[in-house]
Amino acid sequence: MNGISPIESLFKTFDETAAILQQELSCTYLDALAETAENLFQKQVLQENMSEMTKKRIEKKYEGIQLAGLSKEEIRKAYQLAILKGMKENVQPNHQMTPDSIGLFIAYLLGKFMKEKKEFALMDPAAGTGNLLLTVLNQWPDKKIAATGIEVDDLLLKLAWCGANLLEHSVQFYNQDALEPLLVDPVDAVVCDLPIGYYPNDARAAAFELQAEEGHSYAHFLFMEQSLKHTKPGGYLFFLIPNHLFESQGADKLHRYFQKHAYIQGVIGLPLSMFKNKQAAKSIFVLQKHGEKVQAPKQVFLANMPSMKEANALQSIMIKIDKWFLESKYK
Ligand code: SAM
Numbered sequence: 070m071n072g073i074s075p076i077e078s079l080f081k082t083f084d085e086t087a088a089i090l091q092q093e094l095s096c097t098y099l100d101a102l103a104e105t106a107e108n109l110f111q112k113q114v115l116q117e118n119m120s121e122m123t124k125k126r127i128e129k130k131y132e133g134i135q136l137a138g139l140s141k142e143e144i145r146k147a148y149q150l151a152i153l154k155g156m157k158e159n160v161q162p163n164h165q166m167t168p169d170s171i172g173l174f175i176a177y178l179l180g181k182f183m184k185e186k187k188e189f190a191l192m193d194p195a196a197g198t199g200n201l202l203l204t205v206l207n208q209w210p211d212k213k214i215a216a217t218g219i220e221v222d223d224l225l226l227k228l229a230w231c232g233a234n235l236l237e238h239s240v241q242f243y244n245q246d247a248l249e250p251l252l253v254d255p256v257d258a259v260v261c262d263l264p265i266g267y268y269p270n271d272a273r274a275a276a277f278e279l280q281a282e283e284g285h286s287y288a289h290f291l292f293m294e295q296s297l298k299h300t301k302p303g304g305y306l307f308f309l310i311p312n313h314l315f316e317s318q319g320a321d322k323l324h325r326y327f328q329k330h331a332y333i334q335g336v337i338g339l340p341l342s343m344f345k346n347k348q349a350a351k352s353i354f355v356l357q358k359h360g361e362k363v364q365a366p367k368q369v370f371l372a373n374m375p376s377m378k379e380a381n382a383l384q385s386i387m388i389k390i391d392k393w394f395l396e397s398k399y400k
Contacts, residue, residue, distance in 0.1 A: 075138075075139050075143050075147075076143050076146050076147045076150070077147075078134075078147075079134060079139065079143065079144065079147035079148075080147040080150045080151055082105075082109075082130055082131065082134050083102060083105060083106070083147060083148065083150075083151040084151055084154065085130050086101075086105040086108070086127050086130050086131070087101040087102040087104075087105050087151065087155075088101070089101075089123065089126060089127055089130075090104050090105055090116065090127070093116070093119050093123055094116060097155070097158070097159065097224075098154070098155040098158055099152065099155035099156070099158075099159070099224055099228060100224060100227075102148075102151050102152065102155055102228065103224070103227045103228050103230075103231045104116060105127075106148060106228075106231035106232065106234070106235055107231050107234065108127070108131070109131060109134065109136065109235065110136075110231065110234040110235050114127050114128060136235065141207045141210070141236045141237075142207055144235055144236055145200075145203055145204065145207055145232070145236060146169075148232055148235060149166065149169070149198075149200055152166060152198050152200070152228060153166065164197060164222065164225060165197075166197060166198045166200045166201075167197070167200050167201035167204075167262040167309065168343070169200075169204065170343065170377065171201075171262070171309060171339065171343075171351075171353075172200060172201045172204030172205065173204060173208065174339075174353065174374075175201065175204075175205065175260050175307050175309070175353060176204055176205040176207075176208035176209070177208070178307055178337075178353065178355065178390075179191075179205060179209075179258060179260060179305070179307055180208065180209055181390070181391075181394045182258070182305045182355075182394070182397075183209075183212070183257065183258060183305070186212070186257065187211075187212060187213060188212065188213040188214070188215070189212070189213075189214060189215070189256075189257035189258060190214075190215040190216075190217070190254065190255075190256040190257050190258075191205070191214050191215070191216045191217070191256055191257065191258050191259070191260065192216070192217040192218075192219070192253060192256040192258075192259050192260075192296070192299060193216075193217070193218050193219070193259070193260050193261055194219045194247040194251075194259065194261055194292060194295060194296055194299075195219070195220065195247060195261050195262065195263060195264050195292060196218030196219060196220040196225075196226070196229050196242070197220060197222075197225050197229065197262070198225050198228045198229055198232065199218055199228065199229025199230070199232045199233060199240070200232075201260060201261075201262055202216060202218050202229070202240065202260065203229075203232055203233060203236055203238060205260055206236070206238045206240075207236065207238075215241075216238065216239070216240040216241070217240065217241045217242075217243070217253050217256065218233075218240050218241070218242045218243070219242070219243045219245060219247040219251065219253075220242070220243075220244065220247075221244070221245065221246050221247065223244050226242055226244045229242060230242050241253075246270070246273075247292065247295060248268060248270070248273055248274075248277075248288070248291050248292070248295055249273060251295070251299060253299055255299055255300060255301040255304070256299060256300055256301065256304060257300075257301055257304045257305070258300075258304055258305045258306070258307070259296040259299070259300055259304070259305075259306040259307065259308075260307045261292060261296060261306075261307070261308050261309070262309040263288075263289040263292050263293070263308055263309060263310060264288050264289065264292065265287075265288070265289050265311055266287070266288055266289070267284075267285035267286070267287060267288060268285060268286050268287065268288035268291055269285060271285060271286070274286040274291060277290075277291050277294050277295070278294060278322075278326055279291055279293070279294045279319070279322060279323065279326055281318075281319055282319070287317070287319065289310070289311075289314070290319065290323060292308075293306075293308060293323075293356075294326065296308075297330050297331055297356070297358055300358045301358070301360075302358055302359065302360025302361060302363065303357065303358060303359075303360035303361075303362070303363045304357070304358050304360075305334075305355065305356070305357050305358075306331070306355070306356040306357075306358070307353060307354070307355055308353070308354045308356070309351050309352075309353060309354075310351060310352055310353075310354045311349075311350075311351055311352075312338060312347075312350045312351060312352055313348070314352075314354075327356070330358065330359055331356040331357060331358050331359060332356065332357045332359065332363065332364075332365045332366060333354075333355075333356055333366075333369050334355040334356060334357050334366050334369065334370065334397055335353075335354075335355045335366075335369060335370030335371065335372075335393060336352050336353070336354050336355075336369070336370070336371055337352055337353045337355075337370070337371075337372050337373070337374060337390075338350070338352045338372070338373035338374060339351055339352060339353065339374050340373075340374050340375060340376045340377065342376050355370075366396070366397050367396060368396075370389075370390075370393040370397075372386055372389060372390075374386060
């Protein structure tokens with residue numbers, strides 16, 4: 070190798086070919102990135118209406134890229150770097166990709182709770198670029214996971230779909246408002262980096278118990294309700310929530326809703342250093358849907374993750390998480 074890692078080398082290919090396609094197709098970098106990802110997956114330049122010379126230039130850049138020789142994590146990371154570059158051009162605060170450290174931690178927790186299942190159905194109702202869902206799928210290659218991703222933004226969904234193809238994960242994607250009725254059978258687990266803010270469709274919000282008493286409802290409340298509706302009894306849900314969730318307006322209703330439908334298993338605060346400020350800080354919220362043989366946990370697991378740099382503190386919290394998991398399993 071010429072001194073650059075496989076991730077850098079694949080990123081360079083994505084980046085350079087996306088730049089050519091962006092110009093050739095007069096589209097955004099992210100649109101062009103999805104196109105080049107699909108080319109790599111299909112092993113051919115699929116776009117028409119371009120000169121032979123441009124086609125050859127792109128093909129030349131694909132030469133030497135053997136996806137089969139790379140790990141799925143290498144491919145995901147290279148693709149993610151290119152998506153991040155494209156997102157910088159076009160900043161949309163509500164479309165931010167779930168960072169790796171959070172995705173990996175959610176994957177770890179999910180693996181603990183789903184340890185005994187060889188096969189299960191998983192849904193991300195706000196799939197975005199697919200980074201969170203694909204991170205989780207990459208972490209559990211030995212499990213047969215029937216994954217579903219829903220996303221309202223068609224460009225993000227296209228990126229997610231092309232990413233899943235590149236990684237050879239079979240994911241059922243739906244390009245729709247996830248708060249409208251879903252054609253998804255109940256799943257065993259949900260992962261979701263919740264979109265935070267108001268849901269503009271009051272008429273649709275009226276179908277939810279967590280609808281606001283007045284004005285627009287919170288999309289993140291409705292997403293939790295929709296997710297629970299589409300989870301099997303006893304299934305687990307892993308949400309990325311703002312730390313101030315239970316202090317927001319309507320939080321008492323949210324509490325009552327959970328008492329009726331699910332057990333709160335744990336709330337794990339992520340290190341503050343991961344966020345711009347205290348207001349932006351988030352936690353991972355773990356719920357289990359009520360079911361026939363499902364019992365409340367003896368104790369809700371509440372902890373704050375130390376910074377990733379504090380090795381000892383990190384180890385001690387991992388031991389506590391293992392204990393929590395065992396207690397919740399054999400309560
Ligand atoms: N996990 C994603 C990733 O790794 O890219 C990021 C999720 S991002 C925080 C929240 C996503 O929810 C955004 O992509 C946004 O477009 C989507 N979203 C917001 N409202 C939605 C709705 N009503 N239905 C479906 N998706 C929605």
